[in-house]
Structures are given as C-alpha cells and as structure tokens.
Amino acid sequence: MNTTPTHQALQPEYRLLVLLVSIGFFMQALDTTIVNTAIPAMAASLNEDPLQMHSVVVAYVLSVAASIPLSGWLADRFGVRNTYFASIVIFTLASLGCAWSSSLNELLFFRVIQGIGGALLLPVGRLAMLKLIPRTQFLSAMSLMSLAGLVGPLIGPTLGGWMVEVATWHWIFLINLPMGILGCLITFKAMPNVTEPTVPRFDFSGFLLLLVAMVGLSLGIENFASTQYPLWVSAALFTTGLLTAALYAWHAHTHQNALFRSKLFKNKIYAIGILGNFFARFGGNAMPFLMPLMLQVAFGFEPFITGLMMIPTVLGSLASKPVVRPLIQYFGYRKVLLVNTLLVGACIASFALTTAETPVWLRALHFFIFGVLNSLQFVSMNTLTLKDLPQQEASSGNSFLSMIMMLSMSIGIALAGTLINIFTAYFGTEQMTTAFHATLICLGCINLITVMIFWHIPKDTAV
Template sequence: MAVSGLDAAEGVAGAAGDPAPSPPPNARLTAIIVASALIMQNLDSSVIATALPAMARDLGADPLHLSAAITSYLVALTVFIPLSGWVADRFGAKRVFMVAMAVFAFTSALCGLSRGLGELVGARVLQGLGGAMMVPVARLLLLRQVRPEEVVRATTWLTMPALLGPILGPPLGGLLTDTVSWRAVFWINLPVAAVGLLAIWRFIPAERQARPPRLDLVGVTLIGASLACLMFGAETIGRGMVPAPLALAGFAAGIGLGWAAVRWARRAPNPALDLSMFAVPSFRIAVAAGSLFRIGAGASPFLLPLFMQLGFGASATTSGMITLATALGAFAMKPMTSFALKRFGFRNVLVWNSVMVAASFAVCAMFTPDWPLWAVFLVLAWGGLARSLQFTSSNSLSYVDVPPGKLSSATAITATAQQLFMALGVTWGAGWLAASAAIGGRDGPGVADFSAAFLGAALPVLLAAPLAARLARDAGVRASGHPG
C-alpha cells in the first residue's frame, strides 16, 4: 500500500452529546471534488509499487534500481512544491489546480509509453511537476473555506474519497500487470482526471485573485537545488549506480545549498521558506516528528510488494490483494480517529502510536514464506490502522494553530517535508535491502534482507515518539476537544 504524506486529516467529534460543527456545504462539495487529485496520486503510488518486478523484467533493470521510478516522482514533488502556494496566489487556485491535473494525466500516459528506465524516470519527473501543483493547491482550496475548529472534520470529506486510491491500487495494479501490462497501471489516471476536471470546472467557483508578493526566485532556486542534490545522494550512495565520491558530493552540495537557503530566508523580505512558521510549537513539532515517521512509512510501500513477489514468490495479483490490507486498515481507522483524539489528545496519540507502528514493522521483519497469508493480511491491516491514525493526527495538528494568512506558507512547507521524507523512506528501505544482501554475499535480496529492511524502517518511526512527547498536553485542543 502507498500511504501518502498527503493522507489528510480525519474529523474530530465535538463534546460528548454534541456533534462537532460541520463545514459549510460548499466546503464539503469542494472537498469531495478535489479529492479526485488525491485519488489519482494515491492510486498512482500504490499501483506502481505492485508493478515494479514486472517493470524491471520488461525494461531490463535491477528491481532495486526501479526505486528511482518512485523517488524521481517524489523528488520532483519536493522540488516544485515550494512554488505551489505562490503560483496559486498569483494565478488563482482553481486555474492552477485544473492545469496541474491535466499535466499529471498527460505525463501518466507518457510513463505508460516509456521504453527504458531513463524515459520512465524523465516522465515521472514531469509527472511530479503536475503533482506538486495539484495536491497542495487542492488542500489549499479546502482550507481557505473553513475555520480552525472545523479543519479536522472538513478534511474528512477529502480523505474518505481519496482512500479509494490506496484501496483499489494494489489489487488493480496487480490485476492489470498480470492480465494486460504494467503500462496499463499509468493509464488508469486518465478517466479519473477527466471526471475531476469536469467537476472542478462546473462546481468550484474561481477565487478572487490577489497579487502576492514578488516571487523569491533566489530562495526557490536554493531550496530546489538543495533538495535535488540531497535526494541524488540518498538514491545513489552505496547502490553502485554512480561512483561513491559523486554520491557523497551530492550530499555535500545539498547540505551546503540548504544552509545557504536558510541564511537567505532569514534576510529576504518575502522568503520562499517562511521560517516564522516554526515559531508555532504545534506546527514545528508536528512537522519534525511527522518527518521522521515518514521515513519508515515511506519504506513500507516499497518493501511490501517486492517482499511478496521476490520473497514469497507471489504473483502481482496476489501481492496486490495481500497488501490491500494496509489500505483497508487505514480506511477502517477513519471513523475511530475522532474518538482517539478526543479521548487521548494529539500528544498521547502521536507518542504511543509511533511505538505501535514501529512494533508492526518489527512483526513484518518476522515474515517468512511459511506464514499463512491470512496472518500476513491481519498484520498489515493492523499496521494500516496505526499509520492512518498517525498521518491524520500529524497533518491535522500542522494547521490547527496556523494564522489564516499563513496557510499558503504552511501548506507548502508541510507538503515539501512530507514528500521529501517519504522519498527518503524509499531510498532508506532500498539501502537496507542492498546493504544486507551485500553483507550476506547475495546477488539479490532474500527473506533475511527484507527482515533487516523492516527493522530499519522501524527505527526512525520509533525515534518520532520522543519528539512528539515535547508537545504540550493541550496541543491542538481546538481541533481535538481534549483538554489535556
């Protein structure tokens, strides 16, 4: 399953006996319509993971190197997302959203026509440009219509339809791969985009367009170059794809450019990276803890389909049906999230749920081909429940205390962090697999290597708990209703 950093917030019930305020009807309609963007992105993420082994065979590439087909998209998202808020303010959120959705659909078709790994990676980069403008702007269209106390309930209308992507993705991707071709997994975005574009044009009104401050071109360039270099180093180091000194140089350049970006942001009049957002404690801690958590969460969708097919010898269809359990668990958690946050509060949920997710990864490390598939299904469903609760809580907390005038900046920062660390998660999981196989003297990953990779995924998830523990006991009280 692909759990996206864009797994938006679930609703929170009001006081006992009193229903929480519902968002205005136009906000509900907007949420349901723009969910088509999340459906496409989540569908795309989950189907490609299931199709990776078949893609590797057809393109003549190493399955581990096919992680570049995932990370290239995530890197492009990360690089271009900082522009999304400014572009939406400058040209109008509705207009930008529609153009971005059209670009995403067109480049999906290009991915399906690729004849080699290089072409596929190039098409995925262009697809990431569309996604960078599509999903953050979709969220922005919704957030601008609701009050802070309505954020969590309003976004329920966004996430419930969006979960169709990860629910349908694994079995659909496996079925299409086995019966048609891996190329077909990209073409299913086209009808979703067509329906979404028609609904947006018909039902969502254009916003009043304001002239934003001048674009911080220097800041955007420094941030984008830093993130691209960091991801190049993370994707290639120790993998034999490029010489080791070149991979290390990518890391060094990324760190240097990142330092320069922060220095620039401190003195620029309207910086692309608004560091003042980190003065809000709930925002700062939610982003930091959520970023660590996403490293492990980003590794899981990459590891599971490969493990089922390379470790268990399952077909793509069987693999998709089994990994569907994670999405079903996430879907089942949505109605329970309200109760959990009201009963325990953001702080307790984020701390103890991190421990629970780390434990679920540790159990995944015990998988062997002797495990009955029903037991694997139950473990993955449990992990889906816990991860959904974590994403929902973290994403909600990020926006609860943000001033309305800062929503564009907050959306850009959180979306950038989400995609960056989800991308790092893929390279983190692939790195553990490659390192374990190399230590064991194996040409390809075996069951023991996947066990090592799942334990590696559990580590950053566990480290997120002490960060979340720094939250105040009443953090996010306006959204959760928990007094602390």
C-alpha cells in the first residue's frame, strides 16, 4: 500500500494566507532589484559619485544577511503573525524613510532598517505556511508563492528605470507603501499567531560574533578603494571580520545552544556546497548591480532602456528551470557544477567584449545566456548543499545557507564597486568603459576558485 501523500490543489481557506506571504515575498524580491537601475539618478540627486553608491545595495543586503538568524527564533518566541506583522511594518516605514532621505547617510540608515524587515518577511512567511497548511497542499502553496518572487526581479529593473524617468527615484521606495498597508490589513485575518511551547534561549553571543564577522568582511572590502578612509581602516575591518568568523567557528563547536552547530559541517557535501555557494555568488550576484551601472555610466543608456535590457536575464533564468533536474540526473552534480562554473565565469568575463555599439539583439542574447547559466549554477548548488542533511538539521542548515547567500551577495557587490573604483583611478575617468571591462574579467576569474572547491565533490555523489 502506497502511503506517500498526494499533492492536492490549494483549498480556498488557505488562499488568503498564500496571498499575504506572496505580498511579502514580492516586496522583498522587488526591493533587491528595483534600486539597481536608479543608482545614477540617486547619485545625482544626493550629489554623490555613482561609482561610490554600491553602499546603498550593500547596506540592504548585509542587514538581510545579518537578520536571517533571528527570524526563526522570533517567530517561535512571539508567534508567526506578530513577527510577520512587525516585519511588514518595519519594512514599510523604512521604505518611507528611504524616500524622505536627503543625504546618502540617511538613505543608508533606512536601508539597514529596511533590510531587517525584509530579512524576516520570507522565512517567517514560509514558516507560517509550513505550520498552517496541510502537507498535501504545501507544494501547491509554495508554487503559487514562488511566482511572486519571480515577478519581482522580472519587473524590478524596468520599473525602477521607468519611475526615475517619469517621476523621481523616491518612488521606487514609495511603491512599497500601498503593498505594505494591504499586507498589514490581511495579516490579522489570514494568519493565526502560532507559537512554540518551549523556545531555547537565543544565542546572543554567537549572533554578535556573526554580525561583526559579516559587517567587518563586507565593509573592509567596500572601503578598500574609498578616498574617505585610509587603507588601514579597511585592513582593520577585514581582519576583524576574519578573526570573529574564526571565533564563531570555535563558538559553534563548543556551545550546545549555538545558532549553527559545527556538526553541520561534518557533512562533506554540505561543507563543499556552502563554500562553493560563497565564492560562486560573488560574480553572479554582482552582475544585476554592475551591468545597469555600466550601461548608464559608461555607455550612456537611459534608465528605462537599461531596465528593459535586464529582462532577458530573468527570462533566461526561467527558461533554465525545466532542464536543471534532467541535466543533473544525466551528468551528475560534479560534472554539471564543474562545467557550468567555468561557463558562468567565461560568460561574466565575456561582457568585457561589449561596447555602447553592441547590437541590441546580441546584447539581449548575451544577457539571456547569462541568465540560463547563472540559474543553473544557483539551483544546482542549492540542491547539492541541502540534499544529504538529516531532517533534524534541515532547518538550521537551510538558514545558514540563506545567510551565506546574502553575505556572498553583499561581498560580491562591495568587491565589484571596489574594483571599479580601483580601475577608474588607474585608467582615468575618460577610460570608464575599460575600468568596467577590467572589473568584469576579474569577477569572471574568481569562478576558478569555485571550480577548485567543486573538484572535491565525490564522483559517485548520487542525485
């Protein structure tokens, strides 16, 4: 007798809950991409150099990474509805603060607060669905919810570019207000406040170590080429980040209540997957920030056209979804990741061959191919990382992977911004295109490190 649960269509009583979680996911996904095409306009409005504006993206992504470890504990302690409602309120009010900002420092402050709210939206929403929706309907619910995450990046860059042209950059943040208000109104109707009867003490010392490590590493790299701070400040930040990361590794090994126990990394596949994810995402996650900047600052494209040029990347990502599983089943994780990692690196570096005169059809095809390869990379890495984790470690392992993904994005964007500034100082502002090309080649070459990591995947790794 087959006892495997069948997947059923989503019942009406759960549709409002899925809509609510989808609103949060859409807001978070949209805000990760909508800023990218608006950066030059924001820089002009705030009297800043657009090449120094990567901190606006880094501040948001870094605060998301730092807040992810809090999400599960807060939801268990205070209830999923209270935590989710608080996260929507924080995100919405911070969006208003971003729109009101009259200086870069003000904007960075509110982006950090916005990131804290954004970090809680998706994990807490997903946890609420997991606790409230029957397992037989969970797949249908997740499929519907994931559409919101796909629509956000699809329309984000174009919407951001269009808003900058027809209004001002402030509207890329004000757009969150009606969605946030709608989310707040639905929360109390659709989401019961489920709590856990016993919640362990929060690992505050471990959280502080992780926070200092992430901030130190990201800001150390980000300020390396900054004219505002001497080189020793960046070196001190980076060294502090490395030291606290090492301290957390010791903490995770010796403390029973650590956020992420060291026994996670006794699983060889998980350890390889985490390391691979960390380095592979530097280039891939920096591209949505780097390419709109190059198209506008170096090539002179308008914001709306720049946004449209980003759409083929998302379409390529969508097109790759049906082929990932068959590819891995036929060739195995090791071959797929080794070959695809090299192809992603080569594709990133090949953008150095493009100029302002590159035909539109060729540029669109280039972005589409990058979208396909990048999506193959991310999906393959994620499934490899989590596939062998025992059930009791799945939640902790998934949270750590989510944190590493956002930290890697933060460092990747900081690294891209630093490289542009170093090469601009070397080649001169009149050779801006050359500076971007050199940056792209460097980011592509970083994937060689990832190839060496994935080389250690056992040849007999099962799908």
